Amino acid sequence: MASAVLLFLTVMLSPVCFGAPTKSLISVECQPAFGVAGQITKISCSFKKNFEGNQDIIITAGTVKRRGETDPVFWFQKDVMKGDHRFKPASKNDPSLLLTDAAVSDGGQYDYTVLTNRGIIEDGTFRISVTAKYSKPTMSSLQKEVEDGGTADFYCNSSGGYPAGTIHWFDSTNTNWTMSATLEVREREDQLLEMSSKLTFTSIDSSWAPFRCVVLNSKFVKEGEETFQPNIKVPGKSDSQSGGGGEFKLETKYVAPIVVIGSLIVGLLLVLLLRGRCKHPARRPSTVPILSDFRDAESGTAEDVTRALTEKNPTKEATEMMR
Numbered sequence: 001m002a003s004a005v006l007l008f009l010t011v012m013l014s015p016v017c018f019g020a021p022t023k024s025l026i027s028v029e030c031q032p033a034f035g036v037a038g039q040i041t042k043i044s045c046s047f048k049k050n051f052e053g054n055q056d057i058i059i060t061a062g063t064v065k066r067r068g069e070t071d072p073v074f075w076f077q078k079d080v081m082k083g084d085h086r087f088k089p090a091s092k093n094d095p096s097l098l099l100t101d102a103a104v105s106d107g108g109q110y111d112y113t114v115l116t117n118r119g120i121i122e123d124g125t126f127r128i129s130v131t132a133k134y135s136k137p138t139m140s141s142l143q144k145e146v147e148d149g150g151t152a153d154f155y156c157n158s159s160g161g162y163p164a165g166t167i168h169w170f171d172s173t174n175t176n177w178t179m180s181a182t183l184e185v186r187e188r189e190d191q192l193l194e195m196s197s198k199l200t201f202t203s204i205d206s207s208w209a210p211f212r213c214v215v216l217n218s219k220f221v222k223e224g225e226e227t228f229q230p231n232i233k234v235p236g237k238s239d240s241q242s243g244g245g246g247e248f249k250l251e252t253k254y255v256a257p258i259v260v261i262g263s264l265i266v267g268l269l270l271v272l273l274l275r276g277r278c279k280h281p282a283r284r285p286s287t288v289p290i291l292s293d294f295r296d297a298e299s300g301t302a303e304d305v306t307r308a309l310t311e312k313n314p315t316k317e318a319t320e321m322m323r
Helices: 002-018 020-025 252-278 288-297 302-312 316-322
Strands: 026-030 033-036 041-043 045-049 059-066 074-077 080-083 087-091 094-099 108-116 119-131 138-140 152-161 166-170 181-187 193-201 211-216 222-228
Touching: 026 108, 041 119, 045 094, 045 119, 059 087, 059 094, 074 087, 080 087, 094 108, 138 222, 152 166, 152 211, 152 222, 166 181, 166 193, 193 211
Parallel strands: 026 119, 033 119
Antiparallel strands: 026 045, 033 041, 041 094, 059 074, 059 108, 074 080, 087 094, 108 119, 138 152, 152 193, 166 211, 181 193, 211 222
16 A cells, blocks of 8 residues: 555656656557457557657656546556556566456556656557457257258357357358357356357258358357257158168168179079070980880790880881891
8 A cells, every 4th residue: 555655646746856848758659459368468558759869768657547447457666566467567668568368358448657767658548459269169959869851950059259259050062051040149257258059940951961060250250160960860761771870871872883783693693504504405315214124025025025115116127126
């Protein structure tokens, strides 16, 4: 408290010591600071001299106040610093400041007063803008199985970003379905945002899957995406045919070649079988029965032999042979 009073008195009495006219001889100019949540943000400031000479400007104290507030956010006097410990001078006799571990809540307009050996500079102002990148999106469906041609609801969530962005939906043909989705944005306690998008189909087509969710920041720059393959059941097909259950699935593109190859193999076997039959002509009638009968008739008379031959093969040649 004593240090704060000392700084206050120093600032208030400085015009008496240095004289009010010196105030206009020096000014401080700061650039807008664009930070990222959780990282170090530099507030770049510089002195503008309105007098001739190369006299060095020595900084002895300074205060930073958020616009509209009475108490300073941060103040320093030489090596002593009070207030928000995340603020600090960039270097000795450099009006620039550093803000470590920037947060979305740090965004806003600030007034910057600097006490130097050339007088008080009260016209310093700067704005801080802090952004945060959204997390990788997650996709889900409350329905374990979706009927082809039926209704379906899919969800895409991403959080931790700032400022508000948007979520776009695409199918396997890269068709944009964002117009069929509703987006909800919620603010967390740390002022970072959560985005949740719900895509609704009144009649889904299994050929549209898989679906892709793309997260865009406030400048429509992609910060993340995810792909989701829902379990869509096609009526009249088994789980393996409709893509569900993780079972073996014979793809259509393999069916035609298998049928053609099988037909060729069957045809080749038939050709080989027919050619094998052509190489073996029909056999002549067997003479074994006749010879057997002839042997049986040898023990009989000549008439018996003749009768046996003529009954089996009644030809002129057989009769003459017996004679």
